[in-house]
Amino acid sequence: MDQNPEKTKVLILGGTGEMGQWFTRFFKERGYKVTVWGKGGKTEIARKLEVPFASDLEETVPVSDIVIVSVPINVTEETIAEFAPKMKVGSLLMDFTSIKVKPVEAMRKFAPSDVEILGTHPMFGPTIRTIRGQTVILVPVKGRSERWFPVIKELFEEGGAHVEITTAAEHDRLVSVVQGLTHFAYISIGTTIDRLDFDVKRSRKFVSPVYDIMLDFVGRILGQNPYLYALIQMENPGVLEVHDAFIRECEELSRLVRAHDEEGFAKKMKAAARQYGDTAHALRKSDKLINSRIAEYETILNSVGKVCGFSHFYSGKIHVGTLEKVGPDEIVLTKLASKGTSPHIKNKLVKLKLENLRLLSESELWEWRKENLEHSTRDISVLIPQGADPEVILNAINTNKQLAACEISDIYRGFNRIDYKGLSRVETEKERKKAEELAVTYRITIFGDCNADSVESEVIALLCGLGCRIREKNLERKT
Incomplete structure (x- = not known):
């Protein structure tokens, strides 16, 4: 087995999907020879990523050193069953599914005994720019992960990720709360707002820091692929038990409120705080989050009339210019003319949404000006x-x-x-x-x-x- 990245062929099944594209870039940037495949046959995405599209999996799978299954949860097992048997001796089969028991069992069942398997769950979405600081869960299988497991672990850790090792059963039990409860609660808040026909936009004018952050997280979940989130809820058997507990607690708390039972309500909160653990730590961390948002906004406000730079979270585009105006949701910038800028677009006024922007540090702004201005x-x-x-x-x-x-x-x-x-x-x-x-x-x-x-x-x-x-x-x- 050759573990030299430049000679290692990686095939990503589902590589034209959002997460597949993210990891295509990740492996490619580290020198791996990446090929992608997607059921929709979107060869234009492969061209954009500048990698080959596997038009014939019967030929591509047997020559690949690593095959990654990054398809929807409900077709993961059948994808493994179809292609795992065709893998070559000494290669590695991975899955990027949000559950682990069923995929790992499928990989163990259908992959030849001389093919290694490694359950993998990146605990972040495709909108995250870098793996640095993110968590990746690895589920090695005894007797089937000896050679490739340390290679993949080191690969993620060198990228700055925190790697957590666990079993498939423990993974699914923990994720039933980490994702199952969290997503369910946020989606429930979103559907409740919809049921109430509540004016979210106007409510932000009366916003508290905690409410503002909560709304952002609710909107973040609601803005994602709803089918993915449906499958996360439906494919992990442990989620139903979590739902039952959540619904019972909602009903119990509502009953206490209706009965004006202050002591009963307080008792519930105190018991939950004891189970939660270090609430003081949580308060400090949330204060830090709130204060960082306030501090950045104050910095932006105090920069009116000065040259500032902003990075767009999703496009990665840099906007630099004189800051003309700052509102609650957007800024107005007179963009600087960079090298090669056409005369008719110099000193162009642009409006940018604040939620999409990160303020560049002084050193980042200095580097941009050095590289881009005449x-x-x-x-x-x-x-x-x-x-x-x-x-x-x-x-x-x-x-x-x-x-x-x-x-x-x-x-x-x-x-x-x-x-x-x-x-x-x-x-x-x-x-x-x-x-x-x-x-x-x-x-x-x-x-x-x-x-x-x-x-x-x-x-x-x-x-x-x-x-x-x-x-x-x-x-x-x-x-």
């Missing part, structure tokens, strides 16, 4: 004081945040030819010292969205303040 370059030649270090002066110039770069382009000594005739001893010594001064040319690159003349003047003022003398004849300008 800059001005100016050469400033100076005589530096005796004993001064040109590099230290360079570091001082580089503190100017309006500079994309600054470097020493030239450095030399003794450029003057002096006639000492008629000079006194003091004057001669003075002229000799001047002749021995270092002449340094600093080349500054000024961001394209800054006033080049003004920035140059600032740098000259700094140099003079450090005791340098400007060589006016050698002051050059380049644009």
Whole structure:
């Protein structure tokens, strides 16, 4: 078995689906040779991903080193039954299903004994940009996961994921609450709002931080593939027991409210808090989440009139420009003209939804401006004081945040030819010292969205303040 990524062939069954596409990019970025297949035959998605589409699985499956099943839960077992027997000796069969008992059993049953199997459940959706910080659950099977299991575990961990190892039975029991209860509760809130014909948009005008975050999570679930969420509820046998407990508790709490039984209600909450455990930790974490949202919004508000950068969560597109206006839900930006921008779209005003944006850090904004703007370059030649270090002066110039770069382009000594005739001893010594001064040319690159003349003047003022003398004849300008 060859575990060199560049020689490892990965076939993703369901690779044209959203999660399949996500992992196609993941494996491809790490050097694996990825091929995708989807029941709908969407070869255009394969072209977009720049990977082959498996038009003939009878040929592709037997030559693949890793086969990943990333199809809907209700067809996972039949997909495994159809293609697992065709896999080659020493290869690996994985599934990305939200349940584990049935898929693992199917892989154990239908994959040849010399094919390894590994149950896998990424605990995140395709809208997440990176695996870093995410949880991936692995279900190795004794005697069937020895060679490939450490390879896959290391692959995910090197990407920054937290890998959790468990059994298929424990996975399904825990996920019946982690996903089954969570999704059920949020979807129930959404359907309740629908039943009440409640104006969600208007309610946000009376919002509390907790309600605002809850609405976002409800909307996040409701905006996903409803068939996927239906199957998560219906295919895990443990979910029904969770539903029964949830419904009974809702009914019991409602009964206590109707009876105005404050003590009974409080007793229920206290018992739940004891079972929950560290509620203080939960309070601190939720406060951190709430405060981070408030802090980012405050930062954006305080940036009106300044150049800001925003990254779009889903498209990955970067928007940089002068922030003109900030509202509760959107911002108005005058976009900066990047290299190659057509004249008719320069200084274009754009409106962007805040929920889709992440504010770029200062370093990210600096990098974008450096790479994307047209800059001005100016050469400033100076005589530096005796004993001064040109590099230290360079570091001082580089503190100017309006500079994309600054470097020493030239450095030399003794450029003057002096006639000492008629000079006194003091004057001669003075002229000799001047002749021995270092002449340094600093080349500054000024961001394209800054006033080049003004920035140059600032740098000259700094140099003079450090005791340098400007060589006016050698002051050059380049644009």
